[in-house]
Every structure is written in C-alpha cells, then in structure tokens.
Amino acid sequence: MTTQQADYLIANGLVVSGTCVAKQDVLVKGEAIARVGADVPKGAAKKVIDASGKYVLPGVIDAHNHPDNSDKMDTFSVSAAYGGITTIIPFIRSGRHQGASGTIVDAVKRFIEEGQRTSVLDFGGHASLVGGDDVERDVPALIRMGVLSFKMYMTYPRRGIMIPDDRMVLAIALASREGGLAMVHAENGYVIDYLEERFISEGKVSAEYYAPSRPRILEAEAVMRAATYASTTDCPMYVVHLSARESMDIVANWKDQGLRLYGETCPQYLALTDEAMRRDGALAKIAPPLREPEDNEAMWEGLATGLIDTVGSDFCGFTKAQKRSGGRTPTPEPRNPGIRVQGSESGPQNIFEAAFGGNSAEQMLPVVYHGGVNQGRITLPRLVQVMCENPAKIFGLYPQKGTLQPGADADIVVFDPSVKHTLGAAAQHCKADFTGFEGMEVLGNAVFTMQRGEVVIEGGELRRKPGKAKYLAGDPGLAAYAPKGHAVG
Ligand SMILES: [Zn+2]
Incomplete structure (x- = not known):
C-alpha cells in the first residue's frame, strides 16, 4: 500500500453525533480523525476494527x-x-x-x-x-x-x-x-x-x-x-x-x-x-x-x-x-x-x-x-451531547475533543449495546473497592477505547502505557461556547 495509508479503519459501525446516528466508517491517521463516511475504501488503513452491530461514539469527557x-x-x-x-x-x-x-x-x-x-x-x-x-x-x-x-x-x-x-x-x-x-x-x-x-x-x-x-x-x-x-x-x-x-x-x-x-x-x-x-x-x-x-x-x-x-x-x-x-x-x-x-x-x-x-x-x-x-x-x-460534545464546548476543548469529525483528535469508543453485565467492585479497574452501583444489571458497555489514535482498551486489556497523555490547556476564546441564552447542545 501507499505511504498515505491510514492507521485504523473503524468499520461498519453506527456512528453517533449530537444530531444523528448513521452507518459510517471512521478513518484514523496518526492522532486524528482523517475521514468519516459511508464510502471509505476498506483497504484505506493498516488495521480494521470491525464495529458491526455496535455504536461508535466520541470518547466521553468526564x-x-x-x-x-x-x-x-x-x-x-x-x-x-x-x-x-x-x-x-x-x-x-x-x-x-x-x-x-x-x-x-x-x-x-x-x-x-x-x-x-x-x-x-x-x-x-x-x-x-x-x-x-x-x-x-x-x-x-x-x-x-x-x-x-x-x-x-x-x-x-x-x-x-x-x-x-x-x-x-x-x-x-x-x-x-x-x-x-x-x-x-x-x-x-x-x-x-x-x-x-x-x-x-x-x-x-x-x-x-x-x-x-x-x-x-x-x-x-x-x-x-x-x-x-x-x-x-x-x-x-x-x-x-x-x-x-x-x-x-x-x-x-x-x-x-x-x-x-x-x-x-x-x-x-x-x-x-x-x-x-x-x-x-x-x-x-x-x-x-x-x-x-x-x-x-x-x-x-x-x-x-x-x-x-x-x-x-x-x-x-x-x-x-x-x-x-x-x-x-x-x-x-x-x-x-x-x-x-x-x-x-x-x-x-x-x-x-x-x-x-x-x-x-x-x-x-x-x-x-x-x-x-x-x-x-x-x-x-x-x-453524546451531554457526555461528549457539551463538556468540550463548555471547557474550551471543542472541536479538538468531544466530536468525531475530520481533524478532531481520534478519541473513539466502540459501544456494544448487546452486552449484558453487572456493575460492581469486582468489575471495576481502580483501587477504590466499592461502587454505589453494586449489583446493578445493565445492557450495553464500552468494548474498545482509543485516544489520539492509540488503542487504550481492547478485548478487556489495557494497551496503553502512561507517559503519552497531554495536558489540555483550555482556550478562553472557546470556553462557554454557546451564544447567550442557548443551550450548548
Ligand atoms: Zn465533586
């Protein structure tokens, strides 16, 4: 393949934005999203992540x-x-x-x-x-x-x-x-x-x-x-x-x-x-x-x-x-x-x-x-508005974060709506040894997490090592994004 080949193709998923859900592919090149659409050639990337039957969301901002x-x-x-x-x-x-x-x-x-x-x-x-x-x-x-x-x-x-x-x-x-x-x-x-x-x-x-x-x-x-x-x-x-x-x-x-x-x-x-x-x-x-x-x-x-x-x-x-x-x-x-x-x-x-x-x-x-x-x-x-787009817009990080569009950071989550699982301390990956949601049964879970083009979680495994995280300085010119009197999303 040519040197223009991208790194990842998140293929066959339902891509969700704050306004719609559409069957599209997401092409990732380096740390950024290169293209989002229904017409991306399958050979366009070195690696394909098959998201069939799953949602593809912008990464959540907590x-x-x-x-x-x-x-x-x-x-x-x-x-x-x-x-x-x-x-x-x-x-x-x-x-x-x-x-x-x-x-x-x-x-x-x-x-x-x-x-x-x-x-x-x-x-x-x-x-x-x-x-x-x-x-x-x-x-x-x-x-x-x-x-x-x-x-x-x-x-x-x-x-x-x-x-x-x-x-x-x-x-x-x-x-x-x-x-x-x-x-x-x-x-x-x-x-x-x-x-x-x-x-x-x-x-x-x-x-x-x-x-x-x-x-x-x-x-x-x-x-x-x-x-x-x-x-x-x-x-x-x-x-x-x-x-x-x-x-x-x-x-x-x-x-x-x-x-x-x-x-x-x-x-x-x-x-x-x-x-x-x-x-x-x-x-x-x-x-x-x-x-x-x-x-x-x-x-x-x-x-x-x-x-x-x-x-x-x-x-x-x-x-x-x-x-x-x-x-x-x-x-x-x-x-x-x-x-x-x-x-x-x-x-x-x-x-x-x-x-x-x-x-x-x-x-x-x-x-x-x-x-x-x-x-x-x-x-x-x-x-997607309330968990991804709006926090980015309010805190001066949009559109680098919070959205799947060309040029944005490739922060991508594949979410499987068919996974039934039980929330609880045994299932979480922190030192904290309890959660208020202990025993709650839910349908749907994140199964793949990518940040700036690098896989962080795949197949239940942590793939990224520390040392690559970026400090995001908020831009005062972008903060509190919405015009006065309008909801941000
Ligand atoms: Zn607090």
Whole structure:
C-alpha cells in the first residue's frame, strides 16, 4: 500500500453525533480523525476494527472527578478508559496532589506533571478555590496556564472549604474578566451546619438523618444565589452535581433570561436514591445527598429538555476503609463525642463523621445509556451531547475533543449495546473497592477505547502505557461556547 495509508479503519459501525446516528466508517491517521463516511475504501488503513452491530461514539469527557485519594491520575485514568472515557478534567486544590503545599498555582503545576507522567488519558484541570486562596493573584495566573474554570464550594464552612460570598463574587468577576468560567457546589453550608449540629445534639446520627440534614431547598437556594452572582458579573456559571427537583425551575428561569448557566448531574443522582443511603450507610454518603425517585426523574427530564447540559462522575477514588475513617475530610472540631449509635459494618457509627464521595466513573456511561437510552428517557444523540460534545464546548476543548469529525483528535469508543453485565467492585479497574452501583444489571458497555489514535482498551486489556497523555490547556476564546441564552447542545 501507499505511504498515505491510514492507521485504523473503524468499520461498519453506527456512528453517533449530537444530531444523528448513521452507518459510517471512521478513518484514523496518526492522532486524528482523517475521514468519516459511508464510502471509505476498506483497504484505506493498516488495521480494521470491525464495529458491526455496535455504536461508535466520541470518547466521553468526564469533567468532574477528584483523583486524589486512593486512586490518583494513574489508576483513575485506567478505570475511566474502561468506562469509555477518553478525557478527564479533575479538580485541583491547593495543598493536595502529591503532597503539594502552597498556592493553587503550585498545585496545578504539580498536577500537570503528575498527569503527564502517570495518566493514560489526556486531561485538563479545574481549580477549586477555597477560603484561603488569593483569588486576585491566582485567577489570572491560572487562566494563563489553561485552567479556565474555578470551582467554589458554597458549603462546608466549618471545614475551611467554603469560600465566603464576598470572595466568591470577586473570583467570579475575575473569571469573567479573564475569559474563564465559575463553577459551584450549590448547597447552603450555614444551614447544613446548623441542621447537622442539631441532629448530633439530639443523638440523630444514623444514616436516615443524613439526607434531612441537607434538604433539597438548600441546593435550590444556592443555585439561585450563584446564578444571581453570575448574572451581575456577566460570567458563565456551571453548577456541578445538580440533584434536587426544585433546582430545575431556577435553572430554567435563568437560562430563559439569557444567562450562560450550565447544569451538570451525575449517574448517582439519576439512578440511586436515599434507599441506598439507608442500606449502605457511609459508603453512600455523598453531597448533595442521594434523594428521591422524583428527583431522579427530574434530572432525567432536565437532561432531555436541555436544562441539564452535562453528566460528570464525581469520582473520588475512596476505599471502604477511607470512607469509614472519614477519608480525606479534615477532622471536624469535636462535637458531642459521647454520642454513638449502632452502625452497620460498612460505616462509622456517626454518619456525620464519614467521608463524602463515591466511585462511579467506570459505571457512568453504562448507567446513563441503560437508564437513558434503553429506557427511553433520552436519545442516543442527546447522550453524546451531554457526555461528549457539551463538556468540550463548555471547557474550551471543542472541536479538538468531544466530536468525531475530520481533524478532531481520534478519541473513539466502540459501544456494544448487546452486552449484558453487572456493575460492581469486582468489575471495576481502580483501587477504590466499592461502587454505589453494586449489583446493578445493565445492557450495553464500552468494548474498545482509543485516544489520539492509540488503542487504550481492547478485548478487556489495557494497551496503553502512561507517559503519552497531554495536558489540555483550555482556550478562553472557546470556553462557554454557546451564544447567550442557548443551550450548548
Ligand atoms: Zn465533586
């Protein structure tokens, strides 16, 4: 063959974009997609991947994860690749990442070095700004480093993680001025601390009291407040892990007014409820808490109608032992240490002392496909919008990432809709030894993952070695892609 021969032909599959599903072949040359169409000659590539009877998707972008507990970038990226994810955008916080101390800028530098050395997937980064960060100095510096998105916690005041509203408004205004965007964990932390304290003082520390300590209205209030700040500073705003049905009307109202407000939810808020909390105790402790079936349906409806723009995993990489011991969470000041109730073997006796966070990256695509597409709640193109295209568009990576079109990075997933499998700890490829989706039977799974033209997962085997991952500096000119008042996809 000639030297123009391409490297791979992904043949005979159904190629899915955000607008259609079509029987097409995808030709990969080097690190990029060379051609997509129904008329690609079969001899055009050195190797043919037969995707008959399968879907060919752009690699999923997981824009919400915290690989700084048991799983770091090395094992997290492998687990993500098995789940059909090809780009990860973790949260970086000062004082984390390989023992970094000092500023958030230092933490980002260490994080990039760690990712280039250990990740098997390309990665970007968001900066988490906490109360102690110098936002005037750091926000412009971070944007110059390609970190465009700044997450702020409207909760956890006693743990020193919440950023006070005055600092938050300043950070949002700076992000807006410099071409970045703001992200919030929207829950009213003062009211949560009050309720938690009250429950503890009354001896109500078993799992059933966890969700009532963080009622839905506290999320809705914080979404409203964050959107108000974004509106007055003209800044795009991304609300992570929406969970409460009451938040949907608020998002709808602000989107109607033209605010670039983006909503994210997670597989756990689509497919799990407070029943899991009552059963699994500490292992199911996440914030916002797992809610009711009506909230799951509201999240699905938001995904279908455009109120919710993306799905992220919120993977934390905790082991059961870390969850029991409170994990990375700084020890709260001692409060009523004498109070203890009977706990399950999977968690501490006081639910308020358990760590926040779960493990759900590898399961994310099958859970959203199964509950969304198989059960008729969203279409397959909509899945590609919310899991591939929109995160790329919002975080300044489109069209290099998130789409199968000529010139884009060859980040490709072959998804077999006929594979029936059971989700659980035994089937995942991370150090974390549990998942909230334990025992869930789903139909459909990623069976092949390629990133920038190199096979990462094939036949259940990891093919790529670390050391080739690229740090993806977000482009401020491309971020928050949609024109004002329009859903990104
Ligand atoms: Zn998170």
